[in-house]
Amino acid sequence: MQKFQDDLELEARGYRREMPRQFSVFSLVALSFSLTCTWSGTGSSLGISIKEASAAGTLWSILVAAVMTGILSAGVAELASAFPVAGAQYYWAFCVSSKEYRAFASYMNGWLSILGWWLASASACNFIASLILSIAYLWYPDYESQSWHQWLIYVGVTWLGVALNTFGSQLLPTFNRCICKQSFQRKPILNCSIHSNMLFMIPVFLACTTLSATTITLFVCSRNNHAPANWTFSDTTNGTGWKSDGLAFILSVSNAVYAFLGTDCGAHMCEEIRNPAKNAPKVILFPVLIGLVTAWPFACSCMNAIVDVDAVLNTPSGVPLIEIYYQSTQSKEASTVLLALFAFCFFGCTVANGTTCSRTIWAVSRDNLMPFSNIWSKVHSGFQIPLNALCLSGSVVSLYGLIFLGSTNAFSAMVGAAVIFLQTSCALPQLIVLWRGRDATLPERPFSLGRFGVAVNFIAVVWVTFLDILFFLPTELPVTKGNMNYISVVSMGLTSIxxxxxxxxxxxxxxxPQMPQEVQVNEGRDVEDENELSHSMKKQ
Incomplete structure (x- = not known):
């Protein structure tokens, strides 16, 4: 039986199965799609992109970001196929590194991944809080928001996500399956009840419906009063203060990368799916394509709806999206409904963030990577989730939000820092593979890049290195206290800790990772040992 085979392979890598294999390929793709939430991520950062490279820069940067993220994710998918363990990046770094550096490499890469997930979760919760307050601004223009107002909403959203992950854990796979279309539903691999499947199809169906309805509404309502086509598709006005228009466009590309963040979700959930070596790569790659197909039309509808760029960039609420909705519909009621539905869909990203981050912490704690690992490595017997790790994430994200009370700019730096940490954690194992040689580090695997492997790994490493440098640059000139880029401070500070x-x-x-002796990655013997073990288990 495949289930028994999967557990055997996991045990051969030094772990016993503690989490139920509760996800089908489709439900896990849906979870990954809800986590990347590309179209929502695009909507959350439209104002920055428009200021950096206008409408055309916003649209075409999405295509560039999708292609480059796809290349990086292809390398991640191959590693997930070669080493299908929930620890993902930290485990890969250990397996492909030489003996003297493997412990330190896995330690650093594990923390890069954890910090990235915490920061990404914080950014999602903060944006949802901003969306809620922007609706208040729309109806009550005299309302004066205080920092603590937003922080309280932020904390509420954070712990609501924790609650849903906890009490909805038995139904989580079906909940995330509804992020895509019902027409794509397949027969569940696991023994989930029909009632659960139907219940959790509702949020996903709502997400797809919201995206479609919003895009159509913006196009229809703006049909007689919309932005010129040449502005939408060819204007790249540079509003950054940098003299180079090319650099301004590249800055908008780096901004678009945020919308594709989290494609490694499937790698962290691979111990909860059958035949992970074969299926995890699908879960990693499909959301990139789905994200592009959903984000680009949505961005086009938003750009087409803009008739007053200055009003969008200087909206009192600080959320350009609600101004775009209002300019298109000319209705407070319609704008409120559209934004409320958008916030609900973005909340799905928060829930999925908590799911993935808790699995990451649980996985690395099994090998004593974190302080008090014995606490975070426990799986709750009733909920069948790493509840302690989930609560740790909620606590850290809540405490991080306190920075917002002191400096909104420092808090906003978490978006760029999240991209740096997560992208770097995905690229570092690929760099080691390039350095030591693909044949010397990668075992036989169902998903292989073959002759394109070197090119894919090289492009991914160069791209992430370029992004890391780019995110440290000021986004506006001249630099002032109000527009200072704190990403370098946040990134270097957390790395130093x-x-x-x-x-x-x-x-x-x-x-x-304390793997059995027969699969430990010894110099010049890692591939042979892995292949021999794989063939042995297949015979069984």
Whole structure:
């Protein structure tokens, strides 16, 4: 039986199955799609893109970001196929590194992934709080929002996501399946009840309906009063202050990458799906394509609806999207409904963030990577989820939000820092593979890049290195206290804390994943051992 085979392979890598294999391929693709939430991510950052490279820059940057994210994700998919373990990046870094560096490489990559997920979750919760307040601004123009107002909503959204992950854990696979169309539903792999399937088809169906209805509404309502086509598709006015229009466009591309963040979700959930070596790559790659297909038409409808660019960029609420909705519909009621539905769909990203982040923390804690790992590595027997890890994520995200009370700019830097940490954690194992040689580091796997592997890994590493440098640049000139880029401060500060933690508490104690001797990655023998083990288990 495949289930028994999957558990055997997991045990051969040093772990026993603790989480139920509760996801089908489709439901896990839906979870990944809801987490990347590309069209919603695009809507959350439209104002930045328009300021950096106008309408055309906003639209074409999505295509560039999709292609480059697809290349990076292809390398991630191959690693997930070669090493299908929930630890993902940290486990891959250990397996492909040389003996003397593998523990440190896996430690750093594990923390990069965790920090990236925490920051991404914080950014999603913060934007939902902003959406809620923007509706208040629309109806009550005299309302004066305080920082603590937004923080309280932010905390409420965070813990509502934790609650849904906890009490809806038995129905989670079906909940996320409804992010796509009912027509794509397949027969469930697991013994989920029909009632559960129908219940959780509702939110996904609503997400697809919201996207379609919003796009059509914006086009229809703007048919007699819309932006000129040459502005929508060819205007790249540079509003950054940088002299180079090319750099301004590249900045808008880096902004668009945020919308595709989280494609490694499937790698962290691979212990909850059958035949993960074959199916995890699908879960990683499909959301990139789905994200492009959904985000680009939505962005086109938004650009077409704009008739007053200055009003969009200087909206009192600080959320350009609601101004775009209002300019198109000329109705407070319609704008409120559209934005409320958008916020609900974006909330799905928050729930999925909590799901993936808790699995990441649980996975690395099994190998004592984090302080108090014995606590975070527990799986709750009733809910069958890593509840302690989930609550840790909620607590850290809530505390991080306190920065907002002191500096909104420093808090906003989490978006760029999330991209840096998550993208770097995906690229680092690919860099090691390139350095040591693909044949010397990668075992036999169902999904292989073959002759394109070197090119894909090289482009992915160069792209992420370029992005990391780009995110440290000021987004506007001249630099002032109000527009300063704090990403470098946030990134370097968190990295320094992780390094200090390693030096004073984990150096010499953290040894990495404790795999059985027969599959340990020894110099020049890793591929042979992996292949022999794989063939042996297939015979069984």
């Amino acid at each position: 992780v390094l200090a933690l390693y030096w004073f508490s984990k150096r010499g104690k953290y040894l990495g």
